[in-house]
Each structure stands twice: as structure tokens, then as C-alpha cells.
Amino acid sequence: MLGPIQKTISKQIEFRGIGHHSGLESVVKIIPADENYGIVFKRSDIKQNNIIEANIENVSSAKLCTTIQNNFNVSVSTVEHLLAALYITGIDNALIEINAPEVPIMDGSSKEFVETILKIGNKKQNAKRKYLKILKKFEFKENEKLISIEPNESSLNVDFQLVYSNSVIGKQRNKINFSDKDLLNVYTSRTFCLFEDVEQIKKIGLAKGGSLDNAIVVKDDKILNSTGLRNNKEFVNHKILDLAGDFLLSGHRILGSVTCIQGGHSLSNLFLRNLLKDRSNYSIVELEESKTIKSYFKTPVNKLAVNA
Numbered sequence: 001m002l003g004p005i006q007k008t009i010s011k012q013i014e015f016r017g018i019g020h021h022s023g024l025e026s027v028v029k030i031i032p033a034d035e036n037y038g039i040v041f042k043r044s045d046i047k048q049n050n051i052i053e054a055n056i057e058n059v060s061s062a063k064l065c066t067t068i069q070n071n072f073n074v075s076v077s078t079v080e081h082l083l084a085a086l087y088i089t090g091i092d093n094a095l096i097e098i099n100a101p102e103v104p105i106m107d108g109s110s111k112e113f114v115e116t117i118l119k120i121g122n123k124k125q126n127a128k129r130k131y132l133k134i135l136k137k138f139e140f141k142e143n144e145k146l147i148s149i150e151p152n153e154s155s156l157n158v159d160f161q162l163v164y165s166n167s168v169i170g171k172q173r174n175k176i177n178f179s180d181k182d183l184l185n186v187y188t189s190r191t192f193c194l195f196e197d198v199e200q201i202k203k204i205g206l207a208k209g210g211s212l213d214n215a216i217v218v219k220d221d222k223i224l225n226s227t228g229l230r231n232n233k234e235f236v237n238h239k240i241l242d243l244a245g246d247f248l249l250s251g252h253r254i255l256g257s258v259t260c261i262q263g264g265h266s267l268s269n270l271f272l273r274n275l276l277k278d279r280s281n282y283s284i285v286e287l288e289e290s291k292t293i294k295s296y297f298k299t300p301v302n303k304l305a306v307n308a
């Protein structure tokens with residue numbers, strides 16, 4: 001468990017890179033914020049109406065990446081890997097200033113975000129964290145795709161199944177407990193695509209910044225990246241990372257056991273909207289100190305090397 005107390009980062013940090021879909025360079029600053037502030041984006045390249053709260057109501061698109069937008073049509077896209085990093089490192093409150101419409105893709109995973117936040121550390125605050133606790137089984141289906149959730153007293157557990165006709169990706173399944181596992185293989189897993197889809201994605205104006213430096217590209221029975229995979233379930237692990245980032249848009253960390261089959265940003269978004277519509281599905285709770293697991297990360301920060 002990430003613990004009962006809200007946290008912010010200990011000091012401001014900064015990242016630079018290019019947007020995966022826009023190809024635009026950007027600088028992202030993560031700035032400490034007060035208790036109960038939540039995660040809020042600010043487009044520093046726009047003078048007015050530039051605040052976008054990271055919540056499900058503000059999701060304007062979930063096609064290939066997650067985009068949030070305020071009532072003045074000011075948006076920021078590809079928020080999911082940064083949100084997943086905040087989820088994993090236990091950051092509740094932060095102002096995220098960005099001078100472009102898309103969060104930089106970095107290496108296609110949350111590795112750099114997580115490692116930097118772990119390095120500088122967090123600050124405990126004077127308020128209890130509020131969790132979204134699932135009270136009964138809830139399921140959302142779309143054709144062969146499914147997300148279902150059941151009550152869990154103390155953690156978010158995710159059982160994710162991925163099925164691709166491509167033989168390299170194939171069928172992958174992994175179960176992750178976000179409370180007591182070393183999450184290295186989740187936060188270092190990169191986004192991926194099929195070589196034959198690249199042209200199609202570029203045609204609709206996306207993936208302009210995509211390259212082998214920030215995505216795994218699979219062509220027939222080969223991985224085109226010369227360094228290969230970082231772990232043997234990298235594809236499904238990345239989908240679990242995406243799910244954690246998208247789920248933080250509920251405004252809380254979730255206590256529940258998730259089963260996901262063939263999920264993605266769009267399904268996660270629809271699932272959350274439908275789940276939250278009915279108040280009898282969940283309650284907002286605080287945790288007791290006794291449920292805290294002190295040593296959350298088993299891997300020391302200085303050993304967070306990629307297990308290539």
C-alpha cells in the first residue's frame with residue numbers, strides 16, 4: 001500500500017523531450033502543491049484559461065493516447081505515462097506546467113519520470129489520502145474487450161490479458177499488485193506498435209515524433225529495436241502501466257481487483273465513466289496507518305537500471 005498520507009514531490013523537477021504524436025518539443029515542470037490540490041496541468045504557452053485538471057470529466061480523446069481538455073478547448077495529450085509515474089511513486093498533489101500541447105514521450109515508458117521522482121523524494125503532507133474503494137463487482141464490455149473490477153481491501157490488483165495475431169506479441173498475460181511488488185518491469189515497459197500500422201497512424205496526423213528511441217516496433221516475427229525487449233512481458237506490462245495512469249483520472253487510487261482483456265485508453269475511459277456514474281459501486285475512504293507497508297520499492301534507487 002502506498003500509505004494513508006497525501007504526498008507531494010520534495011522540490012520542482014523538469015523534463016524535456018518531444019511529443020510522440022505531435023513531434024513538438026516541450027518542457028514539463030512538476031511543481032510541489034498543497035494538500036488536496038490534486039494533479040493539475042497548466043499550459044504555460046497559453047496566457048489565459050490554461051488550467052486543466054487531471055480528471056475523467058476532462059478526457060476529450062482516448063484514441064491511441066489520453067488527452068484532457070478544459071472548457072476553453074485548451075488541452076494536453078499523452079498524459080498517461082506521467083500520471084502512471086505519479087501513481088506509482090505515490091504523488092497526490094502537483095502542478096504540472098507544460099509549454100506545449102503534449103507531454104514528452106521520453107523513452108516510451110515512465111522510467112525517467114519514476115526514477116527522477118524517486119531520486120528527489122516526496123514530502124508527506126498534513127492530510128489523509130482518499131482512496132476509491134470498490135464495493136461490488138462492476139463490469140464494462142465492448143465486443144471482445146472487457147474490464148471488470150471487484151472489491152479489494154488494501155490494493156489495486158490488475159490481471160491483464162493481451163491477444164495479438166502477431167506472433168512476437170501473441171498472447172501475454174500478467175498480474176500486478178500495485179502494493180507489494182517491485183514495479184520496475186511495469187514502469188520501464190515501453191509503448192509499442194506494429195510496423196504495418198505506423199503508416200496508417202502517421203496518415204491521421206499522429207506518431208509524428210515516434211521512433212525506435214521511444215517505441216517498440218514489431219515487424220512480422222521481428223522486433224526492429226536493436227536492443228530488443230526490456231523484460232519478457234514488456235507488451236502487457238506497458239498496457240498495465242497505461243491502465244494505472246488512466247485510472248488516476250478517477251481522482252483517486254483505486255482499491256479493487258481488476259481483470260482486463262484487450263483493454264486500452266478508450267476502454268479504460270468508458271469503464272471509469274460508467275463505474276463512477278453509480279455511487280453504490282464505490283465509497284471514498286481513508287486508510288489506517290497500520291496498513292502501510294514501509295518499504296514500498298524493493299529495488300534501491302541507484303539500481304534502477306533497465307534490465308535489458
Ligand SMILES: [Zn+2]
Pocket residue numbers: 080081191238242
Ligand atoms: Zn502507453
